[in-house]
Amino acid sequence: MTAAAAALPQLPKAPTGIDGLDEITAGGLPRGRPTLVCGSAGCGKTLMGVEFLVRGIVQYGEPGVLMAFEETADELTANVTSLGFDLRALQAEGMLKIDHVHVDRSEIEETGEYDLEGLFIRLGYAIDSIGAKRVVLDTIEALFSGFPNQGVLRSEIRRLFRWLKDKGVTTIITAERGEGSLTRQGLEEYVSDCVILLDNRVIDQITTRRLRIVKYRGSTHGTNEYPYLISEDGISVLPVTSLRLAHEVSDEIVSTGIAGLDEMFGRRGFFRGSSVLITGTAGTAKTTLAAGFAHAVCQQGQRCLYFAFEESPQQLVRNMRSVGIDLQPHLGQNLLRIEASRPTLNGLEKHLVTLHKLIGEFRPDAVVIDPISNLITVGNIAEVRSMLTRLIDYLKVHGITAVFTSLISGRNVQQEMTEEGVSSLVDTWLSVRDLEGVGERNRGISILKSRGMAHSNQVREFVVTEHGIQLLDVVIGPAGIVTGASRLSQQLQEQAQALAVQQEAERKDRELARKRRVLEATIGNLRTEFESVEEELRQINHEEQQRLLALSQGREQIARQFPAEQAGPAPEAPQNP
Numbered sequence: 272m273t274a275a276a277a278a279l280p281q282l283p284k285a286p287t288g289i290d291g292l293d294e295i296t297a298g299g300l301p302r303g304r305p306t307l308v309c310g311s312a313g314c315g316k317t318l319m320g321v322e323f324l325v326r327g328i329v330q331y332g333e334p335g336v337l338m339a340f341e342e343t344a345d346e347l348t349a350n351v352t353s354l355g356f357d358l359r360a361l362q363a364e365g366m367l368k369i370d371h372v373h374v375d376r377s378e379i380e381e382t383g384e385y386d387l388e389g390l391f392i393r394l395g396y397a398i399d400s401i402g403a404k405r406v407v408l409d410t411i412e413a414l415f416s417g418f419p420n421q422g423v424l425r426s427e428i429r430r431l432f433r434w435l436k437d438k439g440v441t442t443i444i445t446a447e448r449g450e451g452s453l454t455r456q457g458l459e460e461y462v463s464d465c466v467i468l469l470d471n472r473v474i475d476q477i478t479t480r481r482l483r484i485v486k487y488r489g490s491t492h493g494t495n496e497y498p499y500l501i502s503e504d505g506i507s508v509l510p511v512t513s514l515r516l517a518h519e520v521s522d523e524i525v526s527t528g529i530a531g532l533d534e535m536f537g538r539r540g541f542f543r544g545s546s547v548l549i550t551g552t553a554g555t556a557k558t559t560l561a562a563g564f565a566h567a568v569c570q571q572g573q574r575c576l577y578f579a580f581e582e583s584p585q586q587l588v589r590n591m592r593s594v595g596i597d598l599q600p601h602l603g604q605n606l607l608r609i610e611a612s613r614p615t616l617n618g619l620e621k622h623l624v625t626l627h628k629l630i631g632e633f634r635p636d637a638v639v640i641d642p643i644s645n646l647i648t649v650g651n652i653a654e655v656r657s658m659l660t661r662l663i664d665y666l667k668v669h670g671i672t673a674v675f676t677s678l679i680s681g682r683n684v685q686q687e688m689t690e691e692g693v694s695s696l697v698d699t700w701l702s703v704r705d706l707e708g709v710g711e712r713n714r715g716i717s718i719l720k721s722r723g724m725a726h727s728n729q730v731r732e733f734v735v736t737e738h739g740i741q742l743l744d745v746v747i748g749p750a751g752i753v754t755g756a757s758r759l760s761q762q763l764q765e766q767a768q769a770l771a772v773q774q775e776a777e778r779k780d781r782e783l784a785r786k787r788r789v790l791e792a793t794i795g796n797l798r799t800e801f802e803s804v805e806e807e808l809r810q811i812n813h814e815e816q817q818r819l820l821a822l823s824q825g826r827e828q829i830a831r832q833f834p835a836e837q838a839g840p841a842p843e844a845p846q847n848p
Contacts, residue, residue, distance in 0.1 A: 288326025531742025
């Protein structure tokens with residue numbers, strides 16, 4: 272069943288070339304069928320139609336016809352020049368034809384025989400003259416709003432849509448928003464194969480544009496409201512749910528820029544392409560940590576794009592130089608680019624499109640946004656989270672390492688919560704906090720999470736010096752980790768204890784040396800006494816030997832004076848009978 276369904280022919284589509292729109296329409300508008308683009312004034316209906324034609328010509332080689340009922344060809348050409356669209360050049364190349372049809376309602380007398388036959392002839396000629404594949408009619412109200420006879424209107428609207436289908440051209444028809452319906456006549460949305468609703472709303476003095484695919488016959492499509500932006504490059508639609516989590520990942524490690532902080536990670540840094548969140552209260556050196564990371568990236572010969580929402584580039588460079596982080600050389604080498612503006616300068620969508628544009632131009636290896644918490648001023652939490660979700664996914668798809676800083680407020684804040692609600696989206700979360708002691712304020716840093724690698728669970732005290740950020744060794748006191756003056760007091764106590772231990776060891780060494788000397792003296796006395804006794808015994812033995820020798824010599828002398836022969840003959844032995 273699935274294989275059979277996959278083998279069925281799919282609805283042919285004409286890609287619009289508009290950023291994001293082809294993604295949420297699953298390929299573009301229905302080819303050879305009419306699409307209705309409706310919305311209130313100022314939402315960009317005409318611009319979408321013009322861009323559809325221009326992109327079709329430039330990117331897909333499909334000629335187009337623009338039939339306008341409200342603006343002349345010169346007015347349209349001038350209006351879209353600021354967006355980089357040169358309609359005169361396209362007309363000169365024979366790829367675009369603009370036809371302005373003037374409809375004066377005061378000169379029209381309603382009759383039962385009113386029809387669009389003349390329009391069909393005029394439009395048909397324009398299409399055939401250049402072999403057009405795409406057509407834009409702007410706007411349909413100019414043809415029908417002056418006729419209260421609903422029967423005539425409905426009949427002619429149906430005939431117009433049928434005629435366009437029979438011509439086989441992909442058409443965009445723009446229409447104004449009606450009261451309680453998508454269009455003024457309330458019929459166009461029913462006879463169109465695809466209906467796109469544009470909305471221009473103002474919330475808290477911030478203008479936001481939204482796009483929704485109301486219907487799309489024969490095709491799946493995104494059903495949510497999608498923010499879109501009109502910029503100098505045309506229309507950009509920013510889909511939220513269409514991005515799939517299918518990006519590639521890297522095992523390469525990127526340094527945090529701080530040696531001590533690298534040691535807290537099992538792999539000694541972040542994974543390339545991961546997203547990092549640094550949260551903390553005011554004055555906890557979040558910007559310094561982010562700038563240190565950017566500095567380390569640039570030192571490796573890679574590019575970093577830095578978005579600052581609180582400081583100008585010159586102020587950021589000056590402030591970081593005071594703590595041993597010199598960003599100026601990286602700016603001169605085009606390794607670092609700092610974009611600074613207040614969040615209230617634009618809406619969230621504008622910021623996101625600006626990010627996309629600058630990333631496409633600069634091609635950075637890392638991006639820093641400092642801080643994302645300021646975006647709350649131009650949108651509610653849900654909108655900011657949606658915007659950051661799209662941004663994080665976009666950076667992951669392109670393998671760009673991202674570092675975000677965020678301000679959290681309050682003395683008893685939950686460290687596991689952030690106002691933007693993006694802590695669950697990031698791969699690594701660093702928390703910097705105040706470690707207040709007796710009459711002093713210190714800073715501490717900890718790793719709340721780091722996906723894919725082991726990490727330290729300690730809260731490390733750090734100091735900001737003229738040589739950058741330095742993490743201090745952990746000092747454990749009776750009640751746990753101690754910092755600041757308590758750290759110094761603990762160190763002095765430990766030094767005193769170490770000195771006492773050393774002095775006790777030295778005392779024991781001296782006692783041992785004294786005992787050794789006493790023992791050696793005793794051994795010397797015993798040795799002397801032994802030697803004396805030994806000498807006495809040796810002398811006695813010598814004297815005894817001398818006495819025995821003298822005695823032996825005396826006997827020999829006596830024997831020599833009285834020889835044996837002078838003593839007389841020996842008696843004879845008796846004989847046996």
